[in-house]
Amino acid sequence: MLHITSVESRGSVKAPSKLTVFLAVLLALILGSAAGLGAFTFTYAHGASYLTNDPRACANCHVMQDHLDGWVKSSHRAVATCNDCHTPAGLLPKYFTKAEHGFFHSLAFTTGQFHDPIQIKARSLRVTENACRKCHKDIVHQIDIAANSTVGLSCTRCHADVGHMD
Numbered sequence: 719m720l721h722i723t724s725v726e727s728r729g730s731v732k733a734p735s736k737l738t739v740f741l742a743v744l745l746a747l748i749l750g751s752a753a754g755l756g757a758f759t760f761t762y763a764h765g766a767s768y769l770t771n772d773p774r775a776c777a778n779c780h781v782m783q784d785h786l787d788g789w790v791k792s793s794h795r796a797v798a799t800c801n802d803c804h805t806p807a808g809l810l811p812k813y814f815t816k817a818e819h820g821f822f823h824s825l826a827f828t829t830g831q832f833h834d835p836i837q838i839k840a841r842s843l844r845v846t847e848n849a850c851r852k853c854h855k856d857i858v859h860q861i862d863i864a865a866n867s868t869v870g871l872s873c874t875r876c877h878a879d880v881g882h883m884d
């Protein structure tokens with residue numbers, strides 16, 4: 719037979735102080751507001767569309783519409799999406815870059831602090847350059863050899879508008 723014995727507490731449990739209750743409520747309000755604002759923003763900005771490879775997601779921001787229109791006119795539309803040229807290979811690097819771009823684009827567009835036309839940053843330019851070199855490796859290699867270049871020539875220097883024809 720099972721015997722249950724009670725253990726008396728050696729001291730009484732103190733009720734939380736008003737300060738503790740206030741801080742707990744304040745923390746709950748801050749976390750709840752952040753989660754609510756994040757959910758609203760994600761929904762309003764069509765956040766789920768950025769998890770796809772659909773180029774139309776890139777034009778959710780009006781500043782990118784001309785780039786989407788240019789891509790539709792380019793020869794690259796048949797072989798590459800925005801992610802193929804503007805995100806690195808690999809699941810984690812791709813979605814890290816997408817998250818980074820999403821955060822900084824949202825910040826820039828919300829505050830109005832962006833160049834119009836939009837300008838590519840150095841890290842993103844390196845990603846794009848690497849994508850060019852990956853897809854066109856045979857011809858790029860031959861050009862690098864002919865140019866006697868150990869560093870390699872920049873594809874985007876001469877072909878800046880290839881994926882975004884006017």
